[in-house]
Amino acid sequence: MAAASSSSRTSDLDKLLLRPGHLVGPTFEPGTQLRDDLGEYARILVVGAGGLGCELLKDLALSGFRNLEVIDMDTIELSNLNRQFLFRPEDVGQPKAQVAAKRVMERVSGVNIAPHFCRIEDKELDFYSDFSIIVLGLDSIEARSYINAVACGFLEYDSNDEPVEETVKPMVDGGTEGFKGHARVILPGTTPCFECTIWLFPPQVKFPLCTLAETPRTAAHCIEYAHIIKWDEVHSGKSFDPDNPEHMQWVYSEAVKKAELFGIPGVTYSLTQGVVKNIIPAIASTNAIISAACALETLKIASGCSKTLSNYLTYNGVEGLHTKVTEFVRVKDCLVCGPGIFMELDTSLTLKEFINQLEEHPKLLMSGASVRVGGKNLYMAAPPLLEEMTRSNLGLTLYELMDKSPAGVVHVTGMAGKGDKRQSCLRKLRVAFKAVGITDTNMAAA
Structure with a gap:
């Protein structure tokens, strides 16, 4: 044509x-x-x-x-x-x-x-x-x-x-x-x-562990058995990476074995990806x-x-x-699109101590955090090369790393949440330093 x-x-x-x-x-x-x-x-x-x-x-x-x-x-x-x-x-x-x-x-x-x-x-x-x-x-x-x-x-x-x-x-x-x-x-x-x-978005369907292990009835049960139970049994604490093709292939193979044992049809690699990664x-x-x-x-x-x-x-x-x-209405205090989570910190707080605080913060619960200010990487938890390059910053104070600014915006990336709800996310923090006199109410003006 x-x-x-x-x-x-x-x-x-x-x-x-x-x-x-x-x-x-x-x-x-x-x-x-x-x-x-x-x-x-x-x-x-x-x-x-x-x-x-x-x-x-x-x-x-x-x-x-x-x-x-x-x-x-x-x-x-x-x-x-x-x-x-x-x-x-x-x-x-x-x-x-x-x-x-x-x-x-x-x-x-x-x-x-x-x-x-x-x-x-x-x-x-x-x-x-x-x-x-x-x-x-x-x-x-x-x-x-x-x-x-x-x-x-x-x-x-x-x-x-x-x-x-x-x-x-x-x-x-x-x-x-x-x-x-x-x-x-x-x-x-x-x-x-x-x-x-x-x-x-509807919550992801969860199955009782006893059903997965002892009385699976569907292909999804077999896949979740391989993903949730069998993986930990065989790999003893090694984290499952849903984006790793070898990991996904292993779960698929184990799910097929479980399905054959109970005479359950329908386990495919595509379905395995869908169940494990909650693909629509x-x-x-x-x-x-x-x-x-x-x-x-x-x-x-x-x-x-x-x-x-x-x-x-x-x-x-x-x-x-x-x-x-x-027409849905925006949540004014949304953790993501709002002004950001306010944190008031001591000027003596090191970057490592700040990262530790992120794990305990009730609104964050973030582990393995990487920290950025503006276009500058203060600390990168991964990959190993970047982690090594930024590791020396951990002992410095966040106040110094932010060029002694009284307040500013910090972006942190890591795994947040509890249990099976943990996922990779990015959060915006509004940081102010106590000794400099910036408070939550005048942070925006600063």
């Missing part, structure tokens, strides 16, 4: 960007310059290159965005091919991000997509700060929480506790489950962030619909051509077709 001409390819986009209207944003100025600026200056990060991520890359490229990047840690599996349309049988085993970027660039001229084959936690915070908008195409609640915390970590508040506009990092989040899906706009400090509405299933048609909604909201934010969604759209295609928009 011959490639479409430039004018015909942008004709639908021009209807939104080249003419005024009653629903446009306050800064909207229609014209070809706006269309050109979108392609030249807007930088969009797509997080996830699976079923939803493939659709998002295609839709954003066709919506006039030219500078895209995509991050995903997974490789292509045979089971992906039925709904992740950018992939082919010969791509099995290759990184999703790299193949997805290549396929879209082959089909859409002029677009540049930089792929990143790694974990989202492996990137420095500065990496995320460079993007105009972050678009989420994830199947994991934990991954959403992490990116949400990263984006909200850039947010600054003025002396009236109002968000500083230039520090707002917009996010567009899409999610699907079977024939159901959602699209939402997150403007940190204005709309509710992911953590504000975490209750929207998806199908192609729902991905396409939700992606279209997310791409449109991204275009609205970047161009101001229309008011954005306010702020949560749900789609249900189980019986007929039903869509609804709900």
Whole structure:
């Protein structure tokens, strides 16, 4: 099929960007310059290159965005091919991000997509700060929480506790489950962030240990037995890493043995990943619909051509077709998108002592913490090379490491929570030093 001409390819986009209207944003100025600026200056990060991520890359490229990047840690599996349309049988085993970027660039001229084959936690915070908008195409609640915390970590508040506009990092989040899906706009400090509405996601199903060990009845029981019970029995305290393919393969093999013993069908590697990592299933048609909604909201934010969604759209295609928009309210004292947790510290407190306090803080309970101030790493718990490079800071006072500033914002990353609710997260702390006279009430003014 011959490639479409430039004018015909942008004709639908021009209807939104080249003419005024009653629903446009306050800064909207229609014209070809706006269309050109979108392609030249807007930088969009797509997080996830699976079923939803493939659709998002295609839709954003066709919506006039030219500078895209995509991050995903997974490789292509045979089971992906039925709904992740950018992939082919010969791509099995290759990184999703790299193949997805290549396929879209082959089909859409002029677009540049930089792929990143790694974990989202492996990137420095500065990496995320460079993007105009972050678009989420994830199947994991934990991954959403992490990116949400990263984006909200850039947010600054003025002396009236109002968000500083230039520090707002917009996010567009899409999610699907079977024939159901959602699209939402997150403007940190204005709309509710992911953590504000975490209750929207049902809790992960837990099974009694006696059922898993003695009377499993489903494939999920067998998988959880291998994951929760058998792993600890065999590996004697070694931490299970759900992102390690060898660990996941071991759980799958043990689950198959358990299932065969009790005559239970249905244990697959894909299901093992889903149960262990709490991955939400998806199908192609729902991905396409939700992606279209997310791409449109991204275009609205970047161009101001229309008011954005306010702020949560749900789609249900189980019986007929039903869509609804709900305006949820932001939690004012949210630990993630709020001004941050206030901590008043002694100027004599060392960085090591500060990290120890994070483990005992009732709102944090954070272990293995890495600490950053501005763009500077004060201490990195991992990887080993960075830990060694920053280890000498542990004996210095936090006051000195923060250049003897009376107050400031500190970002900490680590494992937080209790028991099976522990997960990797990022938290923003408002630190003030007692002897300098900064208190919680005048912290914002400082």
